[in-house]
Amino acid sequence: MNFNDLTLDEARRSPGNKWNRFDSDVIPSWVADMDFPVAKPIRDFIIDQGMRGDLKYTGDTSDTSVVDVFAERMLSKYGWNISSQDVDQMIDIVQGIYIAISVFCEPNDEVIINTPMYFPILQACRDLGRRMLFNPLVKQKNRWEIDFDQLEAKITERTKLLMLVNPHNPSGRVFTRTELQQFADIALRHNLYVVADEIHCDLLFSDGGTHIPFASLGKDIANRTVTFNSATKSHNLGGVRCAIVHFGSDDVRKRFESISPRLRGGRNVVGNIATRIAWQQCSDWLSNVMIYLEENRNHMQRQLNILMPDIKHIPNQATFLAWLDCSALNLGEDPFAFFLREARVAFSAGPTFGPEGENHIRLNFATSRQILDEKLNRMAHAINQR
């Protein structure tokens, strides 16, 4: 498919949450779905499965193929040598995060969150009655960084868990080996567990460096780490529900599995096979998407500079989400509300990602250039009309 071809009218026919949550004149730019159709091999499989009318329970645990493919992929792409015995399949990473928070800390224990951070993680801490210690990312040399001294200074005897999202959502930072090692050293010094959410790892741009799986840093830190991944972001499979969990040690696995399998959720045969096909047969599709997304990122940056120089953006190294600082616009209200009302564009609201999200929005640029331009033009017009 030529990603450029997608028109607003076509995109609006999508049945999912993204295009239906807001009024029909609003352009959605929030949830992390791409507007592009999935790769042909996945479409062919789903059509075939539907034609045969075969949608039974997955049920048993004997089909480990998606787990085997994940382990092979981690080795071939990232040099992370893991056994598929230490990997399991689930339906949903967010559900996995809720489980991890439940088993690695008690109510009122503390979880360290590098804010802004993917908001369901904050919601999970709130829902489960765990306290959050916010460690704001800092802007350094045109990139977002973790302040490790500040992070370590926050740790108390009630701190049990570090949340790592790498590549980071919403900043798009890809943390370096040195940074990840600093993170690991702190976890080891203070006996903390780590949740590593690496769902965006296949979406690095040409200037994005290298993805390093956190648990690949060494056995000591792997012992304390649970890693989540999936093909959901990279292959646009949010609707088919399949996630992967890697246990860095038996201790981590035992804790995780102390929650009943019924609560951990079932399996999804369509999601599992679609994920396997994505990882085995769709690398050309992904390469083409990445070229297009990088052009979109650069185009968006240029247009922001020309049309809305007061909106600041540190170019993201990975993923199709841009974290836009609207402080200098002095809107006097949450920019999400302003742009929804005045531009009829629905972004993700910054404050949901933590206190540092005030005056920010998260823009999803995984769409055709014409739809991206329409969003940017609407934004510029709304700003100029104030």
Ligand SMILES: Cc1ncc(COP(=O)(O)O)c(C=O)c1O
């Ligand atoms: C960092 C991160 N983790 C998890 C998810 C969602 O994963 P799942 O759909 O498997 O719950 C997203 C989706 O945007 C994400 O950005």
